[in-house]
Amino acid sequence: MLRFLLRLLPLACLAAAGCAPYFHQPFTTESARLGAEVRASAELRSLPEPQEPVVVAVYKFRDQTGQYKPSQNGSSFSTAVTQGATSILLRALEESRWFEPIERENLGNLLNERKIIRSSRAEYSDATGQKEPPLPPLLFAGVILEGGIISYDANILTGGAGLRYFGAGASGQYRQDRVTVYLRAISTSNGEILKTVYTSKTILSQQVDASLFRFVSFKRLLETETGFTYNEPTEMAVKEAIEKSVRALVIEGMVEGLWNPRHAADRQGRAVAEYQREKEENLTTDVLGRSLQERRSSFGIGLNGAALRYAGDFKAPQVQPGGELTLRYGGPRNGRLAGVVNLGRGTLGAGDYYRETFNYAELAGHLRLFPQERLTPYLVAGGGLTVRNQPAAGRTSMLPHVVGGVGLEVLPTDRLGLLVAIDNHYYFSDQLDRVAQGKYNDFYWAARAGVVFYLGRRAGAPQSSRPLTP
CATH class of the missing domain: 3.40.50.10610 (ABC-type transport auxiliary lipoprotein component)
Structure with missing residues (x-):
C-alpha cells in the first residue's frame, strides 16, 4: 500500500x-466586504x-x-x-x-424629487411669508x-x-x-x-x-x-x-x-x-490571445545532431551518431513554406556485420503549421543523394533517396530556433548496405535535435519601428 x-x-x-481554489474552500459564512x-x-x-x-x-x-x-x-x-x-x-x-x-439613468426620480422640494418650499413660504431661495439648475x-x-x-x-x-x-x-x-x-x-x-x-x-x-x-x-x-x-x-x-x-x-x-x-x-x-x-493578436507576427528572417543556418537507426538486410540494427548542416530560405515574406538544403554525415551499423560512414546532400521543403507562433510543428519532404566510397572499385557511388518526417520548432528569441524531429530516409535501391536481399529497399530512421540561427531583417518587418508616443 x-x-x-x-x-x-x-x-x-x-x-x-x-x-489553488481547492485550498481556499469556504467552510464558514463570511461577513460582507468591500467589492x-x-x-x-x-x-x-x-x-x-x-x-x-x-x-x-x-x-x-x-x-x-x-x-x-x-x-x-x-x-x-x-x-x-x-x-x-x-x-x-x-x-x-x-x-x-x-x-x-x-x-x-433614473432622471424621472430626480425630477420628481425636485418637484417635491419646490412644492414643500412653496407651502412653507405661504405659511411663514418668508421667501425661499430657488433650487439651483441641474448640471448639463x-x-x-x-x-x-x-x-x-x-x-x-x-x-x-x-x-x-x-x-x-x-x-x-x-x-x-x-x-x-x-x-x-x-x-x-x-x-x-x-x-x-x-x-x-x-x-x-x-x-x-x-x-x-x-x-x-x-x-x-x-x-x-x-x-x-x-x-x-x-x-x-x-x-x-x-x-x-x-x-x-x-x-x-x-x-x-x-x-x-x-x-x-x-x-x-x-x-x-x-x-x-x-x-x-x-494588431498582431488573434481572438484567442495569441501573438501572430512574422518572427523568422528569410535566411537561416543551423546545426543538427542525430541518432540514426539502420533498417536493411542485416539483423541486429544499431543506433549510430550523425551530424548535419542545414541552410534554409523562406523567401521575401517567410511564412509556411521554406526551402532547405541539408549537408550531413552519418554512420549506419548492424551487429558485427555492417558498419559504414557516408555523406549526403538533400533538398527539401519545410511546411510550418503555425508559422507566426513561437512554437510550431512542421512537416519535411524532399529528396537527396547519399555518397559512399567503393574501395574495391576505386570510386564513389551515389544513391538517390527521398526523405519525409515531422518536427517541432520553438523560438526562445526571433533569432534562435530549437528543433527536434524524426524523419525517414528511403532509398530507391537495395544497395545501401551492399547486399540485395528480400523485396524491400534499404532505409533508416533519424531522430534529430539542433539549433538554427536566423540572419538578416525579419521577414515582413518594417524598416523602422513606429514611435510609441504621439
Whole structure:
C-alpha cells in the first residue's frame, strides 16, 4: 500500500500546482466586504491628472446581447451578463478622475424629487411669508456616453485532459467565454461622435477532480474522490472590460486633444506610451490571445545532431551518431513554406556485420503549421543523394533517396530556433548496405535535435519601428 501511495505522490503534486481554489474552500459564512477590485481599477487610478473634469451623462449602458446564461440541463431564464452595467460605468468614470458623471439613468426620480422640494418650499413660504431661495439648475453634460455590452460568446475554447490507471485517476476540464464592450463619446453641442473604443475580456471556467478506487487487501476496498469547480465571476469580467474601455477613452481623447491633462508632458507620458504599445501589439493578436507576427528572417543556418537507426538486410540494427548542416530560405515574406538544403554525415551499423560512414546532400521543403507562433510543428519532404566510397572499385557511388518526417520548432528569441524531429530516409535501391536481399529497399530512421540561427531583417518587418508616443 505504501509503495502504491508513493507512486501517486508525483501525480498528486502536479495536480495540486494548478488547484489553488481547492485550498481556499469556504467552510464558514463570511461577513460582507468591500467589492473586489480588478487590475483595470489600478490602471484607471494611475492615469495622469486632468486639467478639468469633463461633465458626462450616461442614460443607459445596458446589456445588448439578449442572451441567457448557458445551461447543460436546458434553457435558463437568468441573463448571461449583468443588467447593471450603467452603475459599473458610472463608478469607473469617478475612479478615472477625468469625468464628472451626472444622473440620467433614473432622471424621472430626480425630477420628481425636485418637484417635491419646490412644492414643500412653496407651502412653507405661504405659511411663514418668508421667501425661499430657488433650487439651483441641474448640471448639463457636454458629452454623452453611449454603448453597451454588445457580445457574450460562450464556449469559444473548451478542452480537458485525464488519466486513469488501475482505479486511480484525475481529470480536468476548462471552458472560456468572452464578453465585449463598446463605448462611444458624443458631443451634445452638435451630435458628433468624438471617439469610439471597444474592449473584450475572457471568462474562465474550470473543473478538476481526482478519484481512487482500489482493493488494498482482500475484502477491503478503498474509494475516495475529490475535486472543485471554479467559474470566474461574469460581473467582474464586465467590470474589468468597462474600466479598460474608460481608460482607453481617456487616452484616445487626450491624444486627439478632446480633453487635456494638467501637465502638457503627460501627452507623451508613461500611460500614453504603454497604451500605444498595447494597441500596436493588439494588431498582431488573434481572438484567442495569441501573438501572430512574422518572427523568422528569410535566411537561416543551423546545426543538427542525430541518432540514426539502420533498417536493411542485416539483423541486429544499431543506433549510430550523425551530424548535419542545414541552410534554409523562406523567401521575401517567410511564412509556411521554406526551402532547405541539408549537408550531413552519418554512420549506419548492424551487429558485427555492417558498419559504414557516408555523406549526403538533400533538398527539401519545410511546411510550418503555425508559422507566426513561437512554437510550431512542421512537416519535411524532399529528396537527396547519399555518397559512399567503393574501395574495391576505386570510386564513389551515389544513391538517390527521398526523405519525409515531422518536427517541432520553438523560438526562445526571433533569432534562435530549437528543433527536434524524426524523419525517414528511403532509398530507391537495395544497395545501401551492399547486399540485395528480400523485396524491400534499404532505409533508416533519424531522430534529430539542433539549433538554427536566423540572419538578416525579419521577414515582413518594417524598416523602422513606429514611435510609441504621439
